[in-house]
Amino acid sequence: MNKRLENRNLYISVLAKFILSHLFSLGWLFFSIWISQRWIMELGQIVSIPAAILIIAGIAYIPGYMNSFLVSSLLLDRQPPFKHQYPANDITVLITAHNEEKGIRDTLRQISCQDYEGSIHVLLVDNHSTDRTVQAAQDAAKEFGLSLQIIPEWNKGKHHALNKGLKYVNTPYMVTLDADTLLHKTALRFIVSRMLSAPKEVCAVAGTVLVRNSRDNMLSKLQEWDYFLAISSVKRLQGLYQQTLVAQGAFSLYKTEVVKEIGGWPDVIGEDIVLTWKCLKAGYKVYFEPLAVAFTTVPVSLDHFAKQRSRWARGMIEGLKTVKPWQQPNVFAKFLTGINFVMPFIDVSYTFFWIPGLILCFFGVFWIVGPLTLLVLPITLLSYFVLYQFQKNVFKSLGLRIRKNKLGFVLFVLGYQMLTSPIAVWGYLQEAFQLKRVWK
Template sequence: MQPRLTPVDPFITSRRKKYISINKKFVFSHLISALWLVFSIFLSLPWLKDLSEIFTLPVSILIIGGIAYVPGYMNAFLVMSLLLDRQPVFKNQYPDKEVTLLVAAYNEEKSIFQTLSYVANQDYHGKIKVIVIDNRSTDNTYIELVRAQKELKLEIRVLKESRPGKFHALNKGLHHVTTEYVITLDADTLLHPSAVRFLVARMESSPEEVCAVAGSMLVRNSRENILTKIQEWDYYLGIASIKRLQGLYQGTLVAQGAFSLYKADAVRQVNGWPDAIGEDIVLTWRLLQKGWKVYYEPLAAAFTDVPANLSHFTKQRSRWARGMIEGLNEIKPWNQPQIYTKYLTGVNLIMPYLDMVYTFFWIPGLVLAFFGYFWIVGPMTLFVLPLTILSYGILYLYQKQYVFKNLNLKVRKNITGFMAFILFYQMIMSPISVWGYFQELFKLQRVWD
């Protein structure tokens, strides 16, 4: 999905509908999820009985719980929350407050000029001050930055950071930020021309206790191969749905460093970006622990290159899994001050359980099913699919009608990638996540690239 250098229509309309409080949405969604759980347990009794003859009842409950009960409950909660979600309208679509944009760059000679050119083409009415922190680059990154300073209509300041680590680079840049808002942007990420405007507009339209707004990440290089085609749907449907769910309950768990806006003073209050492999995850959780709220803006779209080979993909996603564990180790869910963030971060406590069940039971069970042994994977597991497809269908329509239509973008046909995403993506993701948990448990060497 290549960005188009065309600003969006300035008038995004929204039909007035009856307001439902967040508390009511939260309770009602859980009620429907509980009913679905009871229904799924009732249907699974014969399956549970047969599996108990092989693994004992407690182990069978753990297996089926990880394959059907918990995922079904979570999917039902997601579906109901998405159905009840109504994105608030902007108070002002054209804010003009001065903002600072931070870019940490390490050997980005191939992408940094293009990234900055997209920043220069923003339709934002305020001034954008750009600070690029060159973090020990050994290629021609600095030469490209000098070219950008000369050729682009953009105020660009270049700093150098000799200590390795993205968090060092961002914290150095933060020392030079004088504006109220600071935006982080990855050096290989391209912005839709209205991205900064919508990000700031969401912040300006939010309550005072909101300290960060996460942008919407989409895939730029989806045509490269089957792996990137699969990831296109993961970003478009999977990650976006989770972001919307978390944003609805005022606790987006990751204001991703690739493209997010923060109140600079709030970041300073938690001592900036931490020394962590998931520095954006830990930073966000620290902000939530302080009582701040974090929102998500689907119209603030940015386009990134995703890993095109399995090795790079494994390193990235295992790093994300490690980052989640880092956050849980530092800030326990029960120490979060708000009920919604207690719940949202608490969900992460069961993710290792789900990934391990999927890796060590569901995948072997699928292999056994091919040989006619339906002990673990059988007809009953198909009951999870309707909710999954329904949730993706709801988000697909939302993304197409509300996000892409308003951004003058078109959803590219990618049927092969979609089928592979539905059928095989979790079989790749869960083992990689388990590997990430293992790495963090034994404190193995951090790998970013």
């Protein structure tokens, strides 16, 4: 009895966590403003005081506030236990494929290795492939004893393929999976367990997507830390407030009837972002499951990477245009989607202020980048340390080991933002001028 009361006293509601995290973040913001007064005055003599405040807000104040909110939220996060650890519900795995002959066998093999007790039906939508994708998939399904149905879709575009496959889904739950993504053997069990353990208004669960080809080159090593720390931390934050903003198409679980009710995937470049936001607008919630792990292939060329990340930036703007933050019925969704309004400002600030300022500081000119800018680093490192501990526990429970990638981590912390922000700015411009969509 006493133990039960003790646990009850330790309970902190989601709203209380939201408020406490904001209070901590405001404290950090006020401290940053107070200690940066001299920086404002010195920079103001060159560009004017209002411009100096604007520049410093973009490269220090707002990122510092967001990182503080992230750290405090993660420290308060307690993942609820599973109510159903070994589900046996029938599910459909929906895969869209365009010229995936080389990788589809491995993807299907990992599905066959799942420790999931329910029936798994695989729907492969062949989106106008010109190679042997279909034959390779049929051979793999026969080899691994999978239930596979192949559906042709001649209209190019991922949303066409997903919506075509949706018509053939007959199970209450479906998983979307990229054709180059490999599931950990427990992935389906954990992602379905989270759905079955969640409140009835939860309509989707985003899985954890990590990098499978991190050893390819330095660019993939950088992305390993991005997926492992940055992306996972943001999703964990959003999951805490039950408003995960992207149930990514690479690996997520959906309630089939809700996706049909929403109207399926829209004709946009960020179809999974817009679909998720429409679900939130309809009053549903979206969770994130850290233990449901899949490994995807990331770009190894700068050109491919730039196309991918500019596409993500365009998708975010598409989401804001389709569903405005103030249209969200939940206060957490309003705030989390509203953050995306300031992301272009931060990316522009890093591109046009931070990078030139960093170059100037090597010549002894500390107008923008100087000793005070290092104040952002401790809270950033703290956020990565907190999530690293979470991720280490996840890997340990799954029998995985974290790869030794120290150089990639150092370069990720010091320079990754300078790589991604200009690419994101290019994505915003593409959407602003409605330039041609580029997927690969």
